[in-house]
Amino acid sequence: MATTCGLRTLKNEPVPLKSVSVEVDVQGHVASVNSTLQYENQESNPVEAIFIFPMDSNAAVYRFLARIGDVEIEAQVREKEKAKEEYDDAISSGQEAFLLEESDESSDVFRLSVGSLPPGQTASVTVGYVSELAVQADHALRFCLPAVLNPRYTPAGSKSLTAEVPGARAGDVPYTLSLTMDIYSPSSIQSVESNCPLTPLEFFSQDKTQAKVSLSPGHQFDRDVELLLYYSEPHQPMAILEAGQPGSLMGDTVAMLSFYPEIHVEKSSPMMSSGEFIFLVDRSGSMGCPLNRSNDNESRISSARDTLLLLLKSLPLGCYFNIYGFGSHHESFFPESVEYTQTTMETALNKVKSMQADFGGTEILPPLQNIYSKPCLPSHPRQLFLFTDGGVGNTKAVVDLVKRYAHSHRCFTFGIGEGASSALVNGMAEGGSGHPQFITGSERMQPKVMQSLQYALNPVAKDIAMKWNIPAEVSVTPLSPPVNVLFNLKRVIQYFQLTGQNASNMSGSVSLHYIVEDKPFENKISLNLKPDADNSMLLHRLGARKAIVDLEGKVREGDDKSAKERAVELSIQSGVSSSYTAFIGVNRENKEPVQGPLLSRVPAATAAALGVCARFFKAPSDRGRQKRAYDTVSRASPGPRASCVGLQPAKETKLIFKKMTVSGNPKGDTVHWVDVYCNYTKNICCVFPPQPEFSSVWATVLAVLWLHGYKAESRDEWQFVAKKAMTWVRAQSEFVANLGLRE
Structure with a gap:
């Protein structure tokens, strides 16, 4: 069953997402979107909110901004596993943190994590992306803001993408959507239609090339929002050049070429x-x-x-x-x-x-x-x-x-x-x-x-090629994959990186050549090689996204061993998302750690999978504590190593953690807890290397983790025993060298 992407708690109550506002800026056939999600923690404890939402698969996500009170946090692109580790470390330390990641399996599903939001606090996150508008059969340009994420059927042995998608019911979405679209067209704007109520189209120029339209107030974000833009000349070929920013990988000029091939064939073909x-x-x-x-x-x-x-x-x-x-x-x-x-x-x-x-x-x-x-x-x-x-x-x-x-x-x-x-x-x-x-x-x-x-x-177009007529000192590097198919009046967009042109008004041209039924065709566009003075970098981001997707495909094909490294490098330097990277933002202005147990707003199945919850590192986050506990064990344990940070404890270690979790909160005093700790020592001795001192150290570490995770309310009773135990652990110099434990 389809579900809107609002988050619900374990008790099926709405999470603190209060509103979504979207600003769309359309430049011809390209839409730049800034979507802001407003959160408010109305709970008495800190919360971690997880928001899984759909995205246009062709979108280039390039901006992730968070605001907490007067503090603004600009997230940075990092290699995905490093970003996850930084996020977990931050919320483990009581810091407010934000993580935005693209699904490994499908580029149209994103996951937003908002961690350690204090009680009564408000926060907003803004996701910025740019995408091309698809041309419809009636020549309209289609913009879609997806709200519905259908559960994805997952074959046996694969991980479900949408297992954490909440079950918000139609008509019961706990937030509203406001959307405003500013349109700048190369030809006059005839009309804008939508599946949702709109305000009247407002023009700002005599030639009707600039206009504004909005969703009617009070719209509930319970369905996909689709807007169709009708231009008077939708098939107008064009070339747009955008200057780069010095010092970046995409520092050169990027050209976006848009062709509309006209293919005439005999009706008796x-x-x-x-x-x-x-x-x-x-x-x-x-x-x-x-x-x-x-x-x-x-x-x-x-x-x-x-x-x-x-x-x-x-x-x-x-x-x-x-x-x-x-x-x-x-x-x-x-x-x-x-x-x-x-x-x-x-x-x-x-x-x-x-x-x-x-x-x-x-x-x-x-x-x-x-x-x-x-x-x-x-x-x-x-x-x-x-x-x-x-x-x-x-x-x-x-x-x-x-x-x-x-x-x-x-x-x-x-x-x-x-x-x-x-x-x-x-x-x-x-x-x-x-x-x-x-x-x-x-x-x-x-x-x-x-x-x-x-x-x-239509017959197949063959021998498709781009031919450039430009000064010899200008070199051209394609960012898009080569064109392998052409259809009559179906737009073809290609991105190229230009190097070597100077500031003068150099001119040139580029032609699209192809053969249909042994008849040659040519579509030509004239160029002014002086780029527009525009610092938006929209074309650079779109071009970078095309190149990243192409590299990801080569990684899956297995014929290019360096493709993943190049994709990660391009993603980080261009600031555009990929399946190998993620956006991470941490509020480092807040010097006071968020106090209190963190309520993770995730579905029950996911919450159960988190395993042991320990506060060994004074961490308020269950998820962060679990990660630290598992990391601590796994750094010196045998077995496979392939978790979210590249490490995974041995299978037997996981079973012990599971047993300790299942045991729950035993009744009794500190003596009983020590008995529980001793009962696990025999099992632990069988898991780790044969050195007896290592077994004792591991048993002590796990027992202290368990006390922090399950008897936190009685900390006054066992804190000195635990402190003495960890002092002894740190004294084991070889063990400390392995784990890197610090005060």
Whole structure:
């Protein structure tokens, strides 16, 4: 079931997120977004709030700013494991800290952690990102602010991305959304439409190239917010140059080139009556959910059926086709693709009408592997159409598989309903040289479906190349992957890094060359090589994001051993997020540690996984204490080492921690607690190296950790025993050298 991304407590009560305000600045086809989340801790204890939210997969997140009272904290990009360790260390010490990280598996899911927020305190966090606006079938530019995050089905053996997504109910979102959009267009703005109520469009120039629009007041952020911008000349080619900032990796000029190729082919082209069309339809249980919150009567599977019926009726005679349904298992209408005739069409139509969301989970890899295992038909280029609500946990594995077979087919995707994964829908289409579509309402379904079918029927453009006509002293380095597919009037955006140009008004041009059906085409853009005086660095960030995503793909392919290091370096130096880095901010202005036990606002399953809670390092955070305890044990213990900071205790050690946790809070006095400590000594002696002095040290450390974690309210009774015990531990010089323990 779809869920809005508000956080709820273990008692199913709203967390202290009070409001979300969004400022959008649209420059032509690029949107710069600053989204501010306002928190307020109304509890009597410090809280740690976890907020998991969706994001446009093509967005370049470049800013993370936190405000606590009068203190402003600008977060920095760090290697992810180092950022997590810094965050845990901060809240373990009672400091206020903020962590923003992109999911390892899907680029459209982010996790925000707000740690050690004191009682009665307010805090705001601002996330800044920039993204390109997608062009729709009716030539509108689409901006979407996602609010719905559908649970991602995760295959066995994989980690769930959305296990911590809370269960906020529709109409019960504890915060509101305010959104304002300023628009600057190269041509006049005709209108702005939305699925949510808007204020009247307000113009600020006579030529209607500057305007402002807002959501109507009081909007509850319980659904995706979609705005469609209509320009008078949406297909205008352009080149924008942006100056760099000295001293950074992206210090040179970055050029964004936007082409709109016009491909004219003969109507009698053989491609119009050929092709193998394979339709892959998601029939998992989530496809039975409503298409959107404004229309509970139409389900996602019914929208997919309508879309598929339209496509089946529109296929050209002479082609071949087949239809697959997938969920926990998959099945096809025909053993092999069949020729498209009146008889086979009617057979397929009848089967489509009976399709239901009754296949369980969302295992998309097996049907894809089955499709790719079948040989392509001669003279019938394969076209794959996918219909899904985008709820899978192995997104990157799916995208990588599609890319692996990009030479033998084109992949067109349809994201059905609110919350469809943009990482999956966009990634498969881009990796498969196709085109993505998002269907959130039936009123725009038909033109989108027909646009994708028209793209599929178009012949393939070959020998695509960029040719530059610029002074010899200017060198060009591509930031985007090479263009491998072109469709008629489908925008193509490429980013390049230019070095060597001076401040004079040098001019030049760049051309997009390609061949369709043995006919050469050329699209040319003139350049003024003096960059605009703009310090926003938006194009640099978009270009950096393109380069980072390309490097991440090379890491997964395994053919470039240095790709990960280059991706991390580029992410840190450009300040743009990646799956290998995270934003970390710590309030170092607060000299007084936050006092009191920290309430972690996470679901029960996650809270249970935290294990032992100890205050060995005077830490108010359960999560931070657990991390420190495990780290302390793991630094000298045998066994695998692969936790969030690169260390993991031995399996047996974890069992001991678990036993100590299960034992709960035994009744009695300090003598009983010492008995509990002694009872574990025998087990501990079996876990660690054979030196007897090490066994005694480990037993002492674990016992003190347990006392701090489970008998904190009786600290006055055991603090001297614990202090004496740790004094003895520090006296064991070899052990101290191993652990690095300090006062």
